[in-house]
Amino acid sequence: MPRYKAVISYDGTNYAGFQVQNNAHTIQEAIEKTLKRLNGGKPITIHPSGRTDSGVHAKGQVIHFDYPHKREAEKFRFALDTQTPDDICFLSVEEVEETFHARYLAKEKIYHYHLDIGHTRDPFKRLYSAHYRYDLDLGIMRQAAKDIEGEHDFSVFCATGSSVEDKTRNVYEVIIEEVSETELRFIFRGNGFLYKMVRMLVGTLLKIGNGQLPVDAIKIALENQDKKMTGPTAHPEGLFLMNVSYD
Template sequence: MERIKCTFSYDGTDFSGYQIQPNGRTVQEEFEKTLMKMHKGTPVKVTASGRTDRGVHALGQVIHFDSYLSIPIENWQRALNAMLPDDIFVKEVHKVTGSFHARYGVIEKEYRYFIHNSKEPDVFKRNHTVFIGNELDILAMKQACEHIVGTHDFSSFCAANSGVKGDKIRTIYHVSCEKDVDTIMFRFKGSGFLYNMVRILVGTLLEVGRGERNPTDLKQILQAKDRSCAGKTAPPQGLYLWNVKYESD
């Protein structure tokens, strides 16, 4: 058996999220179906860096799985892409040691969130960005971003029904907000993220951008450790799991 690490992108539009569920098409299911075909009917379980919700995209999701196939490593990418549906694309495949774990080995994750900020919506962007027709205060959002960086208890930014076990302390290394023509991009890098954390952060930052909150409110919201103090959860289609880092990289 060999352990394989695989980095891939997917368009979340037509998936009911990453993780297998009884009803609805999922990324994990498509991957495991493909691997089962390659392994002549033997089920192969894949383990991801984490799940993504319905409608959320990935540029660099990472999974590992164990395979008895002796495919030269350089052929894995082509073999997988030939069989996977066209809304999943494998970008890199590596052999790793048995100690590699796609979920427990994560040392940093990056998410990005894209807003289409224009007078009129664009039908071609509707599944891959969130449209906002009003002007937003970019400077205020930049200032608010600074309060998120650091090690904090992010209870206020965790979905109430998350079922997260253990503490809600996470370290965020980088948060930024940049506007380029009619696209606003938020970037978040951190040691880990709670359930819906990025979407609640973006929802709250957008309330700052609309002038409904002050940039310094982020400090108080963090201190409150209460989900009801933060803003609305931003919609899924603007969110991308951008990159996952491991010690072995």
Template sequence: MPRFKAIIQYDGTNYAGFQIQKNGRTIQEELEKTLKKLNSGTRVTIHPSGRTDAGVHAVGQVIHFDMLHPRDAEKLRYALDTQTPHDINITSVEEVDEMFHARYMSTEKTYHYRVDRSPTKSPFKRLYTSHYQYDLDLDVMREAAKDIVGTHDFSIFCATGSSVEDKTRTVYEVRIEEQPDHELLFIFRGNGFLYKMVRMLVGTLLKIGGGRLPQDAIQRALESQDKKMTGPTAHPQGLYLMEVKYDKPLD
């Protein structure tokens, strides 16, 4: 059975997340429904690099799946792209070694989080940014973000419901950039991220920037696992899975 790797994009607004659920429309459900039609009526199970929650978007999500018979990769991409809903896009499809695994072989992920700092909420941004109109000290936030970089036990920044036992992750880079049109962009790059970890870190950085937590709150939270040193979980609408990297392609 040939194995295929695909890079996909999706607008998570109308979905209850990536993973199939009993109650709620999901990205996985829509993709598998289409793949079944393209696989002679036989179910195809897709495996993502990671799950995203309801309302979260993806620009570079990676999945893999097996088909019954060999297929031309570009024709498969086109068929999958044109037969899935308009808020899901298939960027690329390639045949890979049968040992390739989208989740277990990923070595680096990049997430973006977008905050709209306009004085009032925009109806056109409400599904793609998180609105935050209060004053922020960006210099303090950038200094606090340095405490995220490195290898840490991020248990305090993992939401309940995670089945992952080892909560140690390495974060390579955190940047906070001012963007046009009153937007703030958070960039997180690391070897992996826990359940709601990015959103919890953003919520904490915003609270630090607003003066409601000390600048060293993240350092103290990581050292003591003290929940009082963390902020609220930021809204899902501002989060984007941008890119997933692998050491080298398997051919």
């Protein structure tokens, strides 16, 4: 049975996350519904590089699935793109080896987190940026972000509900950019991220930047698995899965 890899983009605003859930509208459900229709009513299961939460977006999510027969890649992409909801886009579709796995073979992921720091919330950013109106010291935050980089046990930055046993991850780079006077962008690049890990790290950086936690809070939290040195989980609407890389 041919295996296909697809790169998809979606606006997560109206979905209860990626994974299929009972009595909830999800990205997986919407895509599998379309595939079932294209496959003459027979179900097909898709497998993502990772599951995004309710309200979280993606510009470069990767999925794979097995399809009963070969399809010309561009025509297949067009059919999926035009028959899924308007807030889901199929950027590419290609046939791959049957050994390809979107999740287990991923080598690097990049997440962006957008933060509206205007005194009042911009209504036109509200679905794609979290809002934080308090003072922030970016120099202190950038100093603290360096403690995230490298290989660590990130258990303290993993929300309850994760079934993953090995919580060691290697974060290659964390960048905090000033997009404008009223917007920050956090860039996280690493070999993988745990359940709500990026949002918990952003929440902690904000607490450090506002002077509510010391600059070495993340270092202490990682060394001692100390929850008291972490901040709240940042809101989901600012988070975007931007890219997933493979060998």
